[in-house]
Amino acid sequence: MNVFLKRPLLFTLPLLLGCLVVAAPPATGADPVAQKKYGVQSIDLGELEKGIEQLEQAFSLFSLDPTLRDNLATAHALLGRKLLESKSYEEAAKHFGRGSELYPDEPRFHLLRGIAFSLAKNEEMARHELSLARSLGGDTAEGLYFLGKTYYDAGETDQAMALWEKAATLAPSESSLAGLLEKVRREQSVEERMERGHSSRFIVSYDSGTKTDNALAILDLLEEFYNSVGTDLGFFPASRIPVILYTRQDYREVTRSPHWSGGLYDGKIRLPVGGITEITPDIRATLRHEYVHAVVIDLTRGNCPTWLNEGIAEIQGRLEYNPPLGELEKAAKRGEFLPLKRLEGSFAGLEGGEVRLAYEQSYSLVDFIVSAHGWHRLRMVLEDLGSGLSLGEAMNRAFADVGLDYDGLFGRWRDHVLREVGGGGTPER
Known part of the structure; x- marks a missing residue:
């Protein structure tokens, strides 16, 4: 889950220019x-x-x-x-x-x-x-x-x-x-009691119930993910990233996130894994997933639709733990996917099966793009988003040489899923 704090600028810039002078032709020489x-x-x-x-x-x-x-x-x-x-x-x-x-x-x-x-x-x-x-x-x-x-x-x-x-x-x-x-x-009331450790690229804060060995193991994992995710996305964040390991109760109190949230990134990676006794595949997947959000947000400067951000994070997370795509299969058989426009904004208001479908559909679409066209095209999209282009503009630029645009990619993914899973209907975009 990604929650990125966007803060509008408060300031205004008074202009120093007074009345503009009368237009003149282009200058020549030293005039x-x-x-x-x-x-x-x-x-x-x-x-x-x-x-x-x-x-x-x-x-x-x-x-x-x-x-x-x-x-x-x-x-x-x-x-x-x-x-x-x-x-x-x-x-x-x-x-x-x-x-x-x-x-x-x-x-x-x-x-x-x-x-x-x-x-x-x-x-x-x-x-x-x-x-x-x-x-x-x-x-x-x-x-x-x-x-x-x-x-x-x-x-x-x-x-x-x-x-x-x-x-x-x-x-x-x-x-x-x-x-x-x-x-x-809220953060301070919990985090001031925490122990801390750090590596070259991460700072970890952890609840006293978490063994120091496990906290250090998480730092080692993050360093590993820094290299592998960076290789796929062609981007390595320069700033050290804070990581906070909460108990589940403290995580809910501090983040006020939806009950289904298993982690989030809001400038810091926050995970409800305090008191863990071992690093399970599920924890590895969540850790990699949230780290990917840090990379994508940095690379796109926050200009990334949720389905693309979550889809990339799911691809990486599923390298560690890959549960079945049950909700996507049901949706494909009904021919009733979630509209893509609805998935451009936050998933926080979704519940139950819709939440799972949102993540699975995002994963499936991004995985289709990477499988068919490679990480390099997705990197082009992310870089263009970082330069301020809209998603449609970035997708069109990245896939123009293969005769595809945003709508065309979505249509090909839809046909692929319906063909693989079976079903009918026309998913709404």
Whole structure:
């Protein structure tokens, strides 16, 4: 199960551009006035890269013009915001960095650059830039939220809580902050009693009822999965991933997840396996499944429909433990699959047989794609999702050379399942 916290940005970026100058023809030679006019015109038309190129050339010749400096800094900020929205976080950070070069004492550029680094999971640079923004402009709710996130993701919950509590006082109408604080307090009440261990890529916290040998064995398994899953998906997360082993009761209290949930990933891998006496195939499968969510979320920057995310996780988990596809067989015989659109969102509201069918159908569809076309095409889809494309666009691009699109792939899978299992009807998409 994947529960990925998505936090909308609170901040707005006031424009530094004043009234746009009258349009001018493209600049020729070393004419900074013409370059400045053409650059502003390009920005006004939304051609940010072209505008920046012209303004940078003009600025290199006329760096004392304050309006030119303002226009250039704003152009970089606007392009940075555009890149943030398309999930190109590293590129966004470069443009915000150029803004901070032009205005070193302007906290907004450091704030925006820190946010970009945070979203790119570059915690060290994010913490540096966000701390610098605080020192230059005081505390803001946005800066405190993202700075707190760098501590939370590193397992430093006390520091994160202090920053988020201060953010909540600055933005009392932000209900998401209140909900986040409530969630983390539940975690703290349980996790402060836990033992901890770590490897090069994972941090594990575990209940006192769990033997240290078993907790360390789980770390070893995760290191193994890091390599094998990374080979299939062509991606190896750079950040250390927290893993928390709860008792079943504590897991329900902390996560408030559906009763059928056997684990989840929400930036941390959380499993109700506290007190285990051995690592069973089922536990191995759940551990691999949840680790895959960490990889997919990182690779796609959170832009992944649930059926695809869960389908990939199920493929990997079933390498460890592969129960029968009972619900899928029943659905195929009835010709009544779950609509694919319904499976793009969270599975949390599903119950009973629908839950099992959702997972089995997701597994079957992704397994069909991998079996017929290979992991490399699925990697192309995930990479395009990470660059901000929609699922339909990403699927169409990856399969265009074999004459398939999103609908065509779904149709072929449907025909395959009906042929293998038997049944009739036309599943709704």
